[in-house]
Amino acid sequence: MSNPVKRPITIHDIAKLAEVSSATVSRVLSGSDYPVSAATREKIQRIAKESNYIPNMLGKQLKTNSSMTIGVIIPSISNPFYSSVILGIEGIARQKGFHVIVCNSLHDAALEQEYLKTIAEKQVKGLIISSIGSDQAMLQKLMDTGMKVIAIDQKVDGEGISQIEFDYRKGGYMATKHLQSMGHRKIGYVTSQLDRPSRRSIYQGYEEAMRELDLEPLTAESAEDDVYNSLNEFNMGKKLAGKLLEAVHPPTAIFACNDVMAFGVINELSLRGLQVPRDMSVIGFDGIEYGQMIHPPLTTIKQPDYEMGRMACSMLLDLLNGETKPVYDVVLQPQLLERSSVADVQSKP
Amino acid sequence: MSNPVKRPITIHDIAKLAEVSSATVSRVLSGSDYPVSAATREKIQRIAKESNYIPNMLGKQLKTNSSMTIGVIIPSISNPFYSSVILGIEGIARQKGFHVIVCNSLHDAALEQEYLKTIAEKQVKGLIISSIGSDQAMLQKLMDTGMKVIAIDQKVDGEGISQIEFDYRKGGYMATKHLQSMGHRKIGYVTSQLDRPSRRSIYQGYEEAMRELDLEPLTAESAEDDVYNSLNEFNMGKKLAGKLLEAVHPPTAIFACNDVMAFGVINELSLRGLQVPRDMSVIGFDGIEYGQMIHPPLTTIKQPDYEMGRMACSMLLDLLNGETKPVYDVVLQPQLLERSSVADVQSKP
DNA sequence: ATACCAACAGTAATCGATTACTATAGCCGC
């Protein structure tokens, strides 16, 4: 019942048992192509199995200077958008024998820096990051020492970083145009603080589409810092929807900067006795799965999150394999998911 | 513009620059309490900083045989329940200077085994697992070599494993009792395949509560294997709700084995023109945040996911610190979240 | 003045695995 803390088995132990040198054991167990006689090979494999040998990767990685691991830094896995990205990354990585270390920066730049350091210390040679911070000095230093980096979602400037972005501006434009095409002219926009580039881009798309038809933008922006948390976003959506309704000329359609906020908008509307889409149209942004589980199913702009993860990982592995492609940016295109939260209000002739 | 792959700086390089031995450098940089003169100490620190020294944790961990890392194996981060658990684990771990490696078994026993091996190879000494597999031989072997393990959510049998469970049975019982207390007598239960212990337990709770009042259980169980995926669950909820409605004596309330499935139930009802809770009451199980974003807000049984993560991590760190507590099980209690999807149908006198 | 101890610094072993290098034996061709 006590625990006599057995020292783990090493190749040296196996070497002794098999009466060979540890070099031979290593050659067999690591799958090297160095020739070893069939008899010896079998004997070593048998002993390794019998003794439950577990290789120590620290030793191996230290010597070979390769950890077959990639790091991922994202704001938070509890955001379904990012958890999809991760699933995409892991799928590709696993397929190629790589492991993934995921770090949640929790929207905290300091924590992001800390994870960056940890990842470097663990000798991880490849990183996929959706950066929250603005000071990329550390990132740049790591790249100078040979780390390969792919930035996703959030643009990072700095030379030598390949990017996978969304065309947020276009997404904002598409959403607005869709509402316009359904006959809406007074279109409100609710958004969390316009502090991040991605959010500003969506807004620009909205504004541009409005200007094209000489329409007045009507925006409700959150003043608060986002403590990123679904429930907060939801409540913010409610609050901002309320604001728009109390405007002098309330809109007939509301565009929310993300799906969860759109949920809040819909909720607030229904509390005030307004039916979506009969009394008010709503469109979201993100395309999370829950959007089709609510009533009415949310029309939204889809970001191909899973694909983004897969693509980022493929690009990174190519870089790690020494394929010296030029640094390049991929811009993924938004896609309109037409469901049932937008009404056609055109007066058809 | 080319990349002359600089060899990374080691303590030996610093030693040379500072004209001291690498032992002294290590003593300064690793925060040892071995005395080093102030002058030397400062010089070393200055040079380390100037040269952007990044310690190689592989070397350190290999020598000290401690990786300050814990492993976590869960079915999938895209399930908000588990992502909450992870956030709880990480919070505690970070606070104590530990890192966390998260592995998604994706409900695949073989993949779980593989990750188990990987974690062992990485010399991780502590593991928190929500196991999907039934063969715990490997897990037991790892524990024999000194790995500390805490099982959460899913019961794992095997000696020496501390558990943190939910009282699923009681949760099922409470949900059913709540519906009964609101006057419901015909209560349907929709569930995914009763193949996992946790699911069977919820069902038992339901059945027990029904028997207590001599009521006939009315269950719709999915025949399909669960490809774990929210959308699937949602659709299954729709399908099973349909089944219940077509029963000879359709229920007045439906209890779903998880929240997403309850979303499906509600959706199906509303498609068929039934209003929740006026025409049918619905109760869920899990307590995910999205439950309060739908209409009507979902009454459900809350599992303290975040707390579970924190608790598991605390227990694990205690174990790793050599605090030889007895193996013990914690059973977390379910909690009724009363929102608005259940109607009171009692004929009040 | 002697014994003892603390402060400080270096040498070298060590963690576990890989691999460059060296060595031996058997076989082939000519």
Add this chain to the structure above:
DNA sequence: GCGGCTATAGTAATCGATTACTGTTGGTAT
């Protein structure tokens, strides 16, 4: 029968950091 090649195996250096051990110096207590 000799150079050369292949198959096979062992020796020892190596990755980067830590640390047991040894040694030197200077101060202090008696």
